[in-house]
Amino acid sequence: MNLSRQGHLWLATRHRFARIWQGIFLFSTLFALAALTTLLVTVINQAFGLVAVENKVAPSTLADRPLEQLSAGELEAILRDRLNSNRIRTLERNLGPLTDMPQERLYTLVLENVVRPQVVESFTLYESLTQRTEIITEVANNHPQAVIEWRNWLHPRFITTPMNPQPELAGVRTALLGSLYLILITMLIAFPIGVGAAIYLEEYADHRSRFNRIIQTNIDNLAGVPSIVYGILGLAIFVRALGFLTSGAVFGVTDSNGRTILSAGMTLALLILPVIIINAQEAIRAVPSSLREASYGLGATQWQTIWNHVLPYALPGILTGTILAMSRAIGETAPLILVGASTVIFNDPNGPFSKFTALPIQIYNWTARPQAEFRHAAAAAILVLLAALLTLNTAAILLRNRFSRR
């Protein structure tokens, strides 16, 4: 080709177009990255920072060491010393004898009932780092009694203690356990049913029959139904109609209605079923027909072919879809509100028939509270939710990589 005559090929224009498109794609990626960073920065900004605390009783007047280091006996002595006998009796009636309690529980009780710290003012991470002197003067003017201290709203105690009406004592233990329990039930129901349905639809169902086409269209559409609708469905079916089952009444559980962790798990399972089915179908469809033919050619039955070749080949894809579905389920709030997640609950879930709350519910509840301190707790809870999500996803991805084709 005569290189001097290539002007008519519009090469410069074509290259310029390519660069423009490349720029657009790069911009999209950067935009997404910026949005994600903003989210994380905002949350972290709320989760750490200075607080001004006013104690009703200064801890230094109770003991000569920090309260955490006191033994169970010493803490119990403080409680008996500082509280009147009626209050002690009420506590023991609700929580059991003080003598039997672990040190940790007693410490919380001392804080709640004796020290009674109150966060009178709180600041974000950014303010705390950049305007420290202003904060100190402002607090000194407004709350002369208050002590300024650094507060990690996300700290180990936050994860191990249950919900508390006082924001500085509140934790997410109940919500975290509830979320994990919920996701376990959801996956136990949704994964086998979803993969089973995908296998049937891809391998056995006659694609030309009208009935199967209707089913397929419905599944595709169900994947886009708003989650609140699933909440209504769950309320009607699992909480109300099947209440005798989901409350555990037929299994001899008496102190419960249908608003249990089981109902919620089944509702979330319904919600993510279409996602799992569609992804699993996609993965099964991607299995090369040459692999199926090789298997059939050796005299394998359809089931042997599916079990030994199609499923192992499709498993990484199926698990990818399941991971996406799981991520969606763990963040769902609306259907849980409808099926009756508790907003204020102090007891760990102890079985499928227990009342429960979940992290998104807890976060939603805390952000709606008037006290500013709860918003810091909500930020910390968001970090816990993200960490839980990340942990579950990592576990699932490691599992998937184990099954991946070598």
Add this chain to the structure above:
Amino acid sequence: MQSLPTQTHTDTDYAIEIKDMDFYYGSFRAVKNVTLAIERQKITAIIGPSGCGKSTVLRSINRMNDLIPGTRVEGQILFHKQNIYDPRVDPVQIRRAIGMVFQRPNPFPKSIYENVAWGARINGYRGNMDELVESTLRKAALWDEVKDDLRKSALALSGGQQQRLCIARALAVEPEVILMDEPCSALDPIATLKIEDLMRELSVNYTIIIVTHNMQQAARASDLTAFFTMDEDRAGIMVEYGRTDQIFTNPRDKRTEDYITGRFG
């Protein structure tokens, strides 16, 4: 379901008899009026231009086309005097007795050992699996190349080795007939020659039917040749069937002659 006799050599002169076979994709007749008797322990080549239905006929012999929805066979294909399209016949049993090697090497994404052993295992083989794997790989002329890494993935082998592994895999379930659908079309000339040598060795014990685009291959490697072409209505038909040297040196039909001398449209 009737069970098929497993002993060969006794009941007929032919391994497989195709009688007046028509093949339909939906309402389209892709193959018409094929009558073809395959001799035992011979290599029969099916040649012809693209789209003449030779692969369709081959895949009908072990009911592989059952996997494609909307297809239908009319006429008969006899195997041990039994029509394999009889509703009482289980295609799984047919495919075990009539093995297949495909156009592109398609080993399972498993180890070399597992590729050979799997078919035998699912068919209820109870003997010594290590011995079976070794003897089968030897039959497929692959043992010396892979004996030290039987646990390696089959996908790590070269294309020619993969295709011989696929032949070994087919042999492991002890079929009577082996169907080969253009087995060398994805291979280089040296790998192709190895497969042809292997076919020659296998034809002592097995009946082999091979579809090929490569006329030299048919001339070199087969005992009998069937020439297929497309009719005016685009249906595949069989034009001529006979000994390979006769087809290539003295074809009876003008269309065969045009094709093998390269004058085909």
